[in-house]
Amino acid sequence: MGDHKEQPLRVGAAVRRRRRALELTLAVVAERSGLSVPFLSQVENERARPSRPSLERIADALGTTAVELLAAADPACSVDVLRADDEEVAPGDARVRALVRGHHQLHAMEFIGDHDGGRESQHRNDELMYVVDGAVEVEAEGRAYRLGRGDALYLSGGVRHRWRATEPETRVVVVAVADHIEAVENPSGRR
Structure with a gap:
């Protein structure tokens, strides 16, 4: 399944993200670049x-540099199959597996085993936690939540949280908007 690595990169999205992060217009970039x-x-x-x-x-x-823009580019392919035995990392009591390969707008990880996220984390963008099997305890903004098989927890960007598995062989999928994506306000003023 390595076919996605041979696909051409879409550097335009990386250029747009960088330009918008710097709050520059196309006219300013044109003037600076001579293009x-x-x-x-x-x-x-x-x-x-x-x-x-x-x-x-x-x-x-x-x-920035051309190398950095290429590193931030999106693969041109839109379909990538990840098999159950592909790319497992960090073997041991707790295993973590990326469910989305490469640099994309969506980030997804599967945690299997005795995960103990002792340190508090905070992400720039929204995140969804889904308990596939087992149970977890989540502490978010000073409140504790117990989640079991089939339960889901949504965290908006900026919410401080930590979580840990409370049963052996717990499986949790965490899906988030990638940190390099700038969240934008919708017309109602909510994210």
Whole structure:
């Protein structure tokens, strides 16, 4: 299943994310890079692929490097199958497996075993925890929650939390909006 690694990268999304994070307009990037606004727009919308020299000019205008933009690029493939025995990491009492490979807008992990997230964490974006099997205790914003098989817990971005498995061989799936994604307000003013 390594086919996804041979796919071309979509660097336009990385360019757009970086530009928006810096709160720059296409016109400012065009002026700094010496490239046209229409060309930059086509790059961001994946309708044009910049040459290496053009990508370096764009990167300079965004205060980064072409290598960094390529590292943040999304694979062009839209389907990737991860088999049950693929890419398990951290063997031992607790095992962790990435369910989404690569650099994407969605981050998902499966935790199996005696996970004890003793240290408190806080993520930039929203997160969903689903208990596939077993049970967990979650402490979030000073409250304790007990979750069993089939239960789910939603945490909005910025909520401080920690969790631990309370039964052996507990399986938990955590799905989150990736940290490199900037959450935007919707028209109602809520995230």
